[in-house]
Amino acid sequence: KDRLTVLTSLVVCPSMRLPVVAVCGATGTGKSKLAIDLALAFNGEVLNADAVQLYKGLEIATNKVTEAEMQGVKHHLLGILDPRDGFRYNVHHYRADCWSLIDRINFPDSPRLPIIVGGTHYYIEAVLWKDFLQARTIVSDSKDTPSAIPVAEKREPEPVKEQSKPLEHLPHRSWPEELM
Template identity: 55%
Template sequence: MKISLLSNIPKRIPPLLNIPAAIAGGYSKDKVVVVLGATGTGKSRLAIDLATAFSAEVVNSDKIQLYRGLDIATNKVTDDERRGVPHHLLGIADPDSDFSASSFRAVAAASVKSILKRSRLPIIAGGSNSFVEALLDDSDFRSRYDCCFLWVDVAMPVLHSFVQDRVDKMVERGMVEEIRDFYRPNGDYSKGIRRAIGVPELHDFFDLESNSDEETKARILAEAIDLVKMNTSRLAFRQLEKIHRLRRIRGWRMHRLDATEVFMKRGGAEEAAAAWERAVAGPGAAVVSRFLYEMDSPAVAVTAMRRRVTAAAAAVMAHY
């Protein structure tokens, strides 16, 4: 979704609300929003939409996007796509390091705490459900925070088709040359950024291209790209299975947002944008509003909050 649809979103809009949770409702726990979904479903887009509406910051939970490099291959959200929303834990780790789930738990918890200190809402978004699970399994985290789970879902046949097209667009943007910089004849694909889909799949092409004719090189490259597509689809399926397990076994109460209609209309930018607002962004904002303020919409929430805050806080609120 970040490749074809985020470019259609307007630039950052002013936040609707920016007051501490203690003033907003006196909750005993701070609030955290978690956006889940298979690769390519639009998690980053929704997180950014919500961040512009609720004065929030995004904490990346994609285990490969944590590493520096391969911005195209790992489909990192671009500066323009972020629309001014602060993002944490993007490209922070050395490409050759082994960033574990426990390491993520520590730095993500610190990021959440830092965001809340600035009276802003943390939104955790990314496809690595095992990392999110490690964070939420921490007893200290559970004791401090209430979490709202949003699940962006797309029918698998439709998502698979989108993934195929997305890989082709990544190749057009320079994915092969980007990955070439990470090629090593005896590369270790079990750790670091070289685990990223695309790096091991292109190994044979880089190995053989210097001793192959143009026809053979084209064939090997096409086979590698097909393998990238297949493995990306397999990843999406595994991620979806993990989400179902988290719902069934962990009992996570997820609010499912069906984005299938958006992907079926992706040929028309205006229709796709309207479908996104109708099926994903609007319902998602309503869920978060109820979670934060026990109201049906951010606008209603702001009105109600202004009735309850102190005179001094109300004067500040009048600015929004």
């Protein structure tokens, strides 16, 4: 657990009332257990931030928490996508869904602590950092693509510089002919 990183950050949600706790780290470090323990101790709910655990039917492959392991803690964004249709869901959809859930979890009458947990740091950063997904151009070329999805700035690749010396002078071994 010494490798486990726990971040606490305020999320830029319009009606933010409580901080958001983010538990992130490498595979097999106990992130889910820590998130559940925190939720039990601080009246929280868990929001999945593992990109693969968003899909249905991959419980074993993704080591998804079981009902027993959840210990009654409410979990969100877990097994919500059909693997055959998942290509339509991206970090922009995740961010919108997560912020909506955070607002509901932080409801003024009975606020609960939102705890984001997962190893997909790209998803966690998209929620925690206000300007993470800002871009210069906004386009929509499909009915399946939300109109406010930022697109990276298009740049021409830089020309490759030629090597000043050939590489033949470096020590090397050739593959045996029978392996080719």
